[in-house]
Amino acid sequence: MKEADCYSVRPIGFIRSSLKERSKAPRQAFEGAPDAILEILPAYLEGFHRLEIGDEILVITWLHQSRRDVLKVHPRDDQANLLTGVFLTRSPDRPNPIGLHRVTVLELTPDGILIGPIEAIDGTPVIDVKAAIRSKDN
DSSP states (O other): OOTTOOOOOOOSEEEEOSOOOGGGSOSSGGGTOOOEEEEEOGGGGGGGTTOOTTOEEEEEEEOTTSOSSOOEEOGGGOTTSOOEEGGGSOOSOSSSOEEEEEEEEEEEETTEEEEEOOOOOTTOEEEEEEEOOOOTTO
16 A cells, blocks of 8 residues: 555534533543534434434544644653553544544434433544444353
C-alpha cells in the first residue's frame, strides 16, 4: 500500500448529547457519562430493522475534534504515566480517530435511538454500529 492511499467513511448519524466540550467529557462511559440520542440519517434507518430496547450495540464514532498527528501519549493525560504508543491506549488523539462505545439501547424515539451511557460529545459523527456479541464465558 502506498502512503498516498486513503479511504473515506461517511457518517450514518450523529450523537446528540448534553456533553458539549471535549475537555469536560468523561474519558470512559463508566466515569459518569450521560445517555444520548443516536440520530440516524434517513438513508440508513432500514439498517436498524429489528433493533430492540435492551440490545447492546457497539457505536463506532469518528472523533472529529481529535489530533491526528499524535503517536505517543501519557495515558489519561497524566504525566506520571509513562509515555506510551497511542495504539496501546484509549486516547482519542491518533492517526485515525475512531471511537468504540459499547452501549445499551434504552428507548426508540422519533429523534433516533436513546443509548447510553456514552462519553461522545454532541455532534460526534457515527460511522457504524454493530451488534455487541457476548463471549461464551458471559
